[in-house]
Amino acid sequence: MNSSTKQIIAVAGCKGGVGKTLIAVNLALSLANNGRRVVLMDGNLAVPDVGISLGLEKNLNVERQKEGQDIANFIKEGPSGVHVLTPLGQPIWRETVETGQAVRMIESLESLSPSLDTLIIDTAPGLAPDNIALIQAAGEILIVLNQEVLSLLDSVRLIRLLYREYGVRRFNVVVNAVSNRRYGSNQFERLQNHLSDEVAIILRYQGAVPFDKAVAESLSRQKALLESSPDCRASKAINRIAQQIMAAPVTPPRGRIEFFLPARISERV
Numbered sequence: 001m002n003s004s005t006k007q008i009i010a011v012a013g014c015k016g017g018v019g020k021t022l023i024a025v026n027l028a029l030s031l032a033n034n035g036r037r038v039v040l041m042d043g044n045l046a047v048p049d050v051g052i053s054l055g056l057e058k059n060l061n062v063e064r065q066k067e068g069q070d071i072a073n074f075i076k077e078g079p080s081g082v083h084v085l086t087p088l089g090q091p092i093w094r095e096t097v098e099t100g101q102a103v104r105m106i107e108s109l110e111s112l113s114p115s116l117d118t119l120i121i122d123t124a125p126g127l128a129p130d131n132i133a134l135i136q137a138a139g140e141i142l143i144v145l146n147q148e149v150l151s152l153l154d155s156v157r158l159i160r161l162l163y164r165e166y167g168v169r170r171f172n173v174v175v176n177a178v179s180n181r182r183y184g185s186n187q188f189e190r191l192q193n194h195l196s197d198e199v200a201i202i203l204r205y206q207g208a209v210p211f212d213k214a215v216a217e218s219l220s221r222q223k224a225l226l227e228s229s230p231d232c233r234a235s236k237a238i239n240r241i242a243q244q245i246m247a248a249p250v251t252p253p254r255g256r257i258e259f260f261l262p263a264r265i266s267e268r269v
């Protein structure tokens with residue numbers, strides 16, 4: 001990857017609990033293990049899970065008590081050298097999640113920007129305008145769905161909305177927690193069929209991640225799956241997805257949020 005090229009990937013999926021955080025966290029680790037210099041941002045400020053799933057919260061709680069309400073220090077060192085950009089401490093009460101917070105978080109990238117090349121954003125479920133604005137701003141969007149019908153139909157909604165409101169045409173797709181690889185490709189075909197009326201939309205299947213009990217085990221240990229079970233089936237599947245992403249050309253950010261250009265971000269968020 002050219003040192004001046006920056007890649008932003010938003011991991012998104014309208015439905016809650018489909019595995020967005022699992023994929024975002026472990027994709028970030030996999031890319032870092034392959035030499036990428038990665039920032040992993042928790043874009044779900046109201047319910048930030050990334051720090052918890054990596055066990056970073058344990059230390060952060062102490063720091064938060066010391067710092068009171070000061071949440072200016074957002075970047076933490078995660079596994080595999082991944083820089084984790086997350087609000088500190090306990091989940092923040094809704095009324096404290098303000099525009100300024102997201103701006104300050106993203107601005108905290110500034111000091112790191114020259115040495116980093118990849119930003120993975122774990123996003124919130126749902127179609128709330130601020131979430132959609134964050135998702136569309138990335139150069140690349142990785143849609144995560146599972147094999148259930150609600151997840152399929154919610155993904156259709158999300159993709160239509162991103163296309164109609166923001167003109168996003170390209171989507172990478174992962175089907176997570178499948179009991180059989182065939183279910184993944186079948187679900188992808190259903191997604192294509194549901195969106196066949198939007199001829200400009202291009203969906204690219206990046207593969208399936210199997211349902212794997214190692215996922216729950218890693219969460220209970222508050223370790224990334226790739227760290228706690230690097231050879232499990234789900235880890236291998238995520239590594240394959242990372243390889244495909246690294247082999248594909250990078251699509252630059254779309255301009256509403258520019259990687260490592262905080263001034264522009266501040267104007268827009």
Ligand SMILES: Nc1ncnc2c1ncn2[C@@H]1O[C@H](COP(=O)(O)OP(=O)(O)OP(=O)(O)O)[C@@H](O)[C@H]1O
Nearest residue numbers: 016017018019020021022125177210211212215216
């Ligand atoms: N491949 C998998 N195998 C087994 N369990 C999984 C898998 N993917 C996700 N899970 C389970 O599903 C739960 C939800 O996963 P995750 O938190 O990554 O979803 P999410 O889409 O980020 O949820 P939210 O919408 O709440 O942010 C996890 O607690 C995990 O136990």
Ligand SMILES: [Mg+2]
Nearest residue numbers: 020021049123
């Ligand atoms: Mg999540």
